Amino acid sequence: MLDRASVDRLFVRSGPDGPAEAVVEAFGSGWRLRRWSLDAVEQESLGVYTSAELAETAWWRHLDQGRGHRTESASEMRRRLGED
16 A cells, blocks of 8 residues: 655555555656665665556565566466467
8 A cells, every 4th residue: 555655755555554665756757666674775776657556566566576476467468368
C-alpha cells in the first residue's frame, strides 16, 4: 500500500501498520522508486516510473524476483495461453 508522507513523497508498506519498505518520490515528470533505509548509502535506486502506483507494483515485483519468483512477460503469457 502507498502511504503519503508529503505532497511528493510516499512510502510503500505491506499494511497500514507495517514498516516503510520503499520510498516513491516525485522526480521530473515521473516517480522514482528507492529501497527504504535510514542510511542514505543503503538506499538502492530501483527506477523511475510514470505513476506512483506503477512504482509500487515494481517494488513488489522486485521482492518476488529476490525470492526466486519469476514474472512472465506478455509474450510468454500469450505463448502459454496458445495465442501465439
